[in-house]
Amino acid sequence: MEAASPWFDRLYSRIVRLLTIADDGQAGRWYLDGQARLEAGQPAQAVASFDRVLEANPGHAAARLFRGIARLRLQRIAEALDDLSQAVELNPEEEIAWFQYGLALTRAARHAEAEEAYTRALLLEPGYTSAWANRGIARMQLDRPAEAEADFTQALDLDPGQADAHFLRGAARLEQGRARAALEDFNAALVLDPGHAKARAYRTQAIELPGAASG
Numbered sequence: 001m002e003a004a005s006p007w008f009d010r011l012y013s014r015i016v017r018l019l020t021i022a023d024d025g026q027a028g029r030w031y032l033d034g035q036a037r038l039e040a041g042q043p044a045q046a047v048a049s050f051d052r053v054l055e056a057n058p059g060h061a062a063a064r065l066f067r068g069i070a071r072l073r074l075q076r077i078a079e080a081l082d083d084l085s086q087a088v089e090l091n092p093e094e095e096i097a098w099f100q101y102g103l104a105l106t107r108a109a110r111h112a113e114a115e116e117a118y119t120r121a122l123l124l125e126p127g128y129t130s131a132w133a134n135r136g137i138a139r140m141q142l143d144r145p146a147e148a149e150a151d152f153t154q155a156l157d158l159d160p161g162q163a164d165a166h167f168l169r170g171a172a173r174l175e176q177g178r179a180r181a182a183l184e185d186f187n188a189a190l191v192l193d194p195g196h197a198k199a200r201a202y203r204t205q206a207i208e209l210p211g212a213a214s215g
Helices: 007-013 026-039 043-056 061-073 077-090 095-107 111-124 129-141 145-158 163-175 179-192 197-207
Strands: none
Touching: 026 043, 026 061, 043 061, 061 077, 061 095, 077 095, 095 111, 095 129, 111 129, 129 145, 129 163, 145 163, 163 179, 163 197, 179 197
């Protein structure tokens, strides 16, 4: 499970920083076409457009990043990892690139490396809610539920309305044997999203555990 991210809003707000050249001519037009196609939910066509940009300029950091995102959407994980690892090398000060690299590493079940990528994103942008949540997921995969709980709490401090973050923190608390605290999170998730199937299933499990009623 990956935490949701309004990454396009963040990308567009930072696009000037990502661009490596001011006027690409035809390559620039392919770049804009790739962006538009990715936003329209056409990742395969977006990849083709970014291919054209990168043929002209292999060091175009933004095209490398966007092509990595498109490949990730197409479940072409190895290719996405290649693009996104180059994106963070080309622009190591871009938190969005580190976050997307973390997502690709997570998909590849490389959880320790994903944790590091999310940490790099957070060092650059401590208010990056999705990076907190996804680092928590990586830490759950690494059997470190207490640290995961702390990350999910940070995500909720930034955005208390996340049903998924409540569910994930509840799962981390349940893993530590804290049934009552977990139950509070599962209840909060269901208030925010009554159709949250995982929260409902875990809530049923938590209710049956010793300590759910008393602490």
